[in-house]
Amino acid sequence: MPPANAAYHHGDLRAACLRAARELLEEDGSAALSLRAVARRAGVSATAPYRHYADRDALVSAVAAEGYAELAGHLAAAHPAPRTPDDLAAVAVAYVRFALERPALFRVMFAEPCDPTDADRAAATAAVREYVRGIVRDVFPGSDPEDLSTGVWAVVHGLAFLHLDGKLDASTPGAVSGQVHGAVRALLGAAAAPQQPEGATPGAAGS
Secondary structure: OOOOOHHHHOOOHHHHHHHHHHHHHHHHOHHHOOHHHHHHHHOOOOOHHHHOOOOHHHHHHHHHHHHHHHHHHHHHHHOOOOOOHHHHHHHHHHHHHHHHHOHHHHHHHHHOOOOOOOHHHHHHHHHHHHHHHHHHHHHOOOOOHHHHHHHHHHHHHHHHHHHHOOOOOOOOHHHHHHHHHHHHHHHHHHHHOOOOOOOOOOOOOOO
16 A cells, blocks of 8 residues: 555646555455545545545546546457448447446446546546447448447447356457457348338249
């Protein structure tokens, strides 16, 4: 543990609190996150974190904002310029792997109460949403990017939690990659399939 008040005296109390919160998260999950516990871990007084965080929700929002920024970087690194359904599937695999590699952080990002007025979290969430929307625009030109990106994110996010909660095999990276890639490609293929007119018999055209 750092010396008492070391972080504050260094003039970076906010960063010290975030670092302490991330450490507690990795060790004991979100149940260990409290302003008092963060103060102890950072080596500052029990009231010091309140200089930057009004309550636990504000602290959680700050941690989540960091997580969203890291997620965006992780997805961009998986494929910097997705243009095909296979590229999109590769980004989906990266999303699920991020969740599996940082399970406590991922749950804080998506399953913990937050401060709805936190500007950093709102901006970070919007950046991820726009990233997904941009992929959909590039991979499926002419589609409605708003509706399709919402659907894609929902599917991939659901796959992440199914793996996290042990409903799908997460025993090896290959198993995860195969399941996510297969599910995303199957859904995208179904969405792209031409629709038959109502009442028409498949294969009837041209017979």
